[in-house]
Amino acid sequence: xxxxxxxxxxxxxxxxxxxxxxxxxxxxxxxxxxxxxxxxxxxxxxxxxxxxxxxxxxxxxxxxxxxxxxxxxxxxxxxxxxxxxxxxxxxxxxxxxxxxxxxxxxxxxxxxxxxxxxxxxxxxxxxxxxxxxxxxxxxxxxxxxxxxxxxxxxxxxxxxxxxxxxxxxxxxxxxxxxxxxxxxxxxxxxxxxxxxxxxxxxxxxxxxxxxxxxxxxxxxxxxxxxxxxxxxxxxxxxxxxxxxxxxxxxxxxxxxxxxxxxxxxxxxxxxxxxxxxxxxxxxxxxxxxxxxxxxxxxxxxxxxxxxx
Amino acid sequence: xxxxxxxxxxxxxxxxxxxxxxxxxxxxxxxxxxxxxxxxxxxxxxxxxxxxxxxxxxxxxxxxxxxxxxxxxxxxxxxxxxxxxxxxxxxxxxxxxxxxxxxxxxxxxxxxxxxxxxxxxxxxxxxxxxxxxxxxxxxxxxxxxxxxxxxxxxxxxxxxxxxxxxxxxxxxxxxxxxxxxxxxxxxxxxxxxxxxxxxxxxxxxxxxxxxxxxxxxxxxxxxxxxxxxxxxxxxxxxx
Ligand SMILES: Nc1ncnc2c1ncn2[C@@H]1O[C@H](COP(=O)(O)OP(=O)(O)OP(=O)(O)O)[C@@H](O)[C@H]1O
Ligand SMILES: [Mg+2]
Numbered sequence: 001x002x003x004x005x006x007x008x009x010x011x012x013x014x015x016x017x018x019x020x021x022x023x024x025x026x027x028x029x030x031x032x033x034x035x036x037x038x039x040x041x042x043x044x045x046x047x048x049x050x051x052x053x054x055x056x057x058x059x060x061x062x063x064x065x066x067x068x069x070x071x072x073x074x075x076x077x078x079x080x081x082x083x084x085x086x087x088x089x090x091x092x093x094x095x096x097x098x099x100x101x102x103x104x105x106x107x108x109x110x111x112x113x114x115x116x117x118x119x120x121x122x123x124x125x126x127x128x129x130x131x132x133x134x135x136x137x138x139x140x141x142x143x144x145x146x147x148x149x150x151x152x153x154x155x156x157x158x159x160x161x162x163x164x165x166x167x168x169x170x171x172x173x174x175x176x177x178x179x180x181x182x183x184x185x186x187x188x189x190x191x192x193x194x195x196x197x198x199x200x201x202x203x204x205x206x207x208x209x210x211x212x213x214x215x216x217x218x219x220x221x222x223x224x225x226x227x228x229x230x231x232x233x234x235x236x237x238x239x240x241x242x243x244x245x246x247x248x249x250x251x252x253x254x255x256x257x258x259x260x261x262x263x264x265x266x267x268x269x270x271x272x273x274x275x276x277x278x279x280x281x282x283x284x285x286x287x288x289x290x291x292x293x294x295x296x297x298x299x300x301x302x303x304x305x306x307x308x
Numbered sequence: 309x310x311x312x313x314x315x316x317x318x319x320x321x322x323x324x325x326x327x328x329x330x331x332x333x334x335x336x337x338x339x340x341x342x343x344x345x346x347x348x349x350x351x352x353x354x355x356x357x358x359x360x361x362x363x364x365x366x367x368x369x370x371x372x373x374x375x376x377x378x379x380x381x382x383x384x385x386x387x388x389x390x391x392x393x394x395x396x397x398x399x400x401x402x403x404x405x406x407x408x409x410x411x412x413x414x415x416x417x418x419x420x421x422x423x424x425x426x427x428x429x430x431x432x433x434x435x436x437x438x439x440x441x442x443x444x445x446x447x448x449x450x451x452x453x454x455x456x457x458x459x460x461x462x463x464x465x466x467x468x469x470x471x472x473x474x475x476x477x478x479x480x481x482x483x484x485x486x487x488x489x490x491x492x493x494x495x496x497x498x499x500x501x502x503x504x505x506x507x508x509x510x511x512x513x514x515x516x517x518x519x520x521x522x523x524x525x526x527x528x529x530x531x532x533x534x535x536x537x538x539x540x541x542x543x544x545x546x547x
Contacts, residue, residue: 219397247397286358287394289378290387291408291457301407305398 002028002036004072011072011101014133018068026068027054029082031075043067043094053083053115060089060121068097071114076106076140081113090121090153099131102142102168111143118148120183123155130160134167141169150177152185154209162189164199165307173201179240181209189218190307193226193254202231207240207269217245221303222254233261236269246275249306309334310355310461310494315364317354317517324350325361326517332461337487337495339508339525341532347517348498349391352463355496356388357381368461387459391466391498393450395438401449402433408453421452424485426478443470451482462486463496468504476503483507505529 002021004012008030012018021036025043028035039045042062046055056067069084088094104110120126134142144164152158164171177185185205193199205214214234222228234242246258260273280302288298310332317325325347332338340348353359355366357378366374373381396404405421406413419429425448435441437449447470454462471479480503486495487507497504505511511528513521521528 281394283394284396286378287390288407290356290358290382291453292379292382292410293407294379301399301403302396305396305400305403308398 003033004028004030004035005074007074007103008035008072011074011103011133011135012070014135015072015099015101015131016068016070016097018070022066022068024066024068025056027056029069029071031073032078032080040065045069048083052081053085056084056086058086058088058092058094060091062089062092062094064093066095066097070098071100071112073100073102073104073110073112076104076110076138077108079109079111081115083115083117085117086119088118088120088124088126090123092121092124092126094125095127095129097129099129099133100144100146101133101135102144103136104134104140104142105136105138107139109141109143111141111145113145113147115147116149118150118152118158120150120152120156120158122153124153125156126158128158128160130162132164132168132171134169136167142167143170144168145172146174148173148175150175150185152177152179152183152212154180155182156180157184159186160188162187165190165192166194168199169195169197171197171199171201173199175202176204176206177214178206178208179212179214181211181238183209183212185214185216187214187216187218189216189220191218191220191228191230192223192303192307193221193228194223195226196224197226199227200229200231202233203244204233204235205242205244206235206237207242208237209240210238211240212238213241215243217247219306220246220248220256221251221307222248222256223251225253227255227257229257229259231259231261232273233263234271234273235263235265236271237265239266239268240270242269242271244273246273246277247306248277249303250277250279309369310496311365311367312351312355313365313367315351315354315366316362317350317359318362324517325354328364328514328517328519330512330519332494332496334492334494335490336509337483337490337507338497338510338512339505340496340498340512340514341500341505342514342520346515348514349465350517351514352388352465352496352498355381355461355463356386358388385460385493387454387457387462389450389454389462389464389467391469393446395441395446397436397438399437400433401435401437404437404449404453405456408456410457413456418456421455422449424455424482425449425452426475427452444472444475447471448475451479455482460493461496462493463498465498466500467497468499468501476501480504480507502529502533
């Protein structure tokens with residue numbers, strides 16, 4: 001049974017899209033306590049002995065199963081660091097949904113620093129979805145500093161969807177990945193900051209194996225007085241393909257610093273990056289206004305499309 | 309009914325539109341033609357409210373809309389298909405048609421609009437209106453947004469540009485249908501194509517920011533054919 005109150009249920013709905021208990025394996029964490037867990041025949045979740053987090057073991061050949069590990073904080077003044085390690089066997093095809101929602105109505109800061117490590121077995125396919133969300137109008141900050149470390153074995157495939165659209169005051173995201181032969185990584189990051197929020201996002205992808213490849217696309221919108229720093233780096237150590245893209249919309253008094261970088265250590269490494277920052281194109285606003293939208297409605301449509 | 313009264317428009321001291329007087333009656337299909345740079349698109353942008361005239365008045369159905377903004381004019385029933393359609397990251401064809409239709413649109417209806425412009429709805433409805441669409445595709449979607457809007461005054465800026473020959477025939481069909489079902493509205497098309505000019509109730513020739521000639525298609529077409537403003541129907545198309 002899940003032990004969650006109303007606010008916690010709402011946060012879970014935001015970050016994991018869950019309105020009821022999911023099918024498959026799950027581990028719910030609420031205010032630093034275990035609120036519910038389910039294992040399946042193929043997926044086993046165990047608490048680490050020292051209580052610092054959980055281990056998730058997925059057996060070889062697990063197909064079409066999912067793991068949900070949402071975390072919610074609804075009390076003010078919590079500061080925690082949690083380690084979650086995913087051991088994904090060979091030839092799997094699984095969906096992993098993580099995410100953290102913080103509701104802080106109090107005056108003390110609430111902070112969740114999740115360290116997620118993925119060991120993706122040979123020829124396995126993983127879709128990882130991570131959503132971060134903050135709410136509550138207390139003076140205390142909502143802080144999330146996720147660290148994601150991925151090591152991908154031969155022929156594996158991973159798609160990561162990282163979304164932070166609302167309410168997180170400060171975030172420092174750090175994602176590293178190392179890919180062996182034939183492994184492919186796709187990252188789609190969406191960031192929106194407003195108010196005085198700050199978001200730092202760093203990626204360091206190392207393409208070690210022959211024919212490995214990565215495609216990292218980060219789209220951001222910085223509104224009001226918010227600040228974003230995007231640091232996307234791909235390193236090619238073998239014949240490989242790497243692409244990074246930072247695409248940002250800046251509004252009001254927002255500030256964005258995009259720092260794409262590439263490092264090729266092999267003559268057959270093919271790497272490229274794109275980075276663009278700009279305000280919403282005037283002709284986009286005009287076009288939607290000619291359809292009868294107000295300027296503000298047009299702006300909302302353009303941003304929500306951009307961050308989709 | 310649209311009336312332009314003595315419209316002037318200049319940018320940085322350069323006069324682009326120089327005293328245009330024009331009335332587009334209800335139930336009329338008007339084609340504006342003329343040489344490149346003559347001011348056709350600018351005139352359309354003035355009607356839509358994207359630019360404001362330096363002097364002169366714009367009257368729509370008896371209401372002075374000279375100072376109305378784009379949104380207000382759109383709500384009054386003015387629609388405009390751009391010469392160069394705008395692209396959007398993340399906005400899908402269906403989203404755009406839905407916005408054009410005023411927020412509500414069934415999937416079936418959206419498919420009808422796409423079929424009308426010669427696009428296989430299944431292939432396009434979920435596509436993003438981004439740079440992955442070809443010039444001709446995005447142009448057709450632009451026309452479909454106007455069909456979805458069901459406007460009283462519809463302005464199309466060179467709808468044929470970038471559309472291939474086979475589809476061009478299809479496009480003419482769309483305009484002929486629109487004309488048949490005009491239902492009290494007015495259609496203004498900016499075009500250089502003889503086939504489009506020939507179905508006009510009235511042709512306006514705009515050059516150097518002024519109306520140089522106007523009248524019924526039968527009268528004007530012979531006068532301007534073989535001038536630079538009209539491209540004759542291609543031999544291939546006739547076959
Ligand atoms: N914002 C602007 N600033 C400066 N010049 C402009 C501006 N808008 C239009 N012009 C100029 O005004 C003239 C008319 O342009 P417009 O686009 O209306 O022509 P057009 O008749 O639509 O031509 P085409 O057949 O090539 O589409 C051109 O010489 C153009 O360069
Ligand atoms: Mg033009």
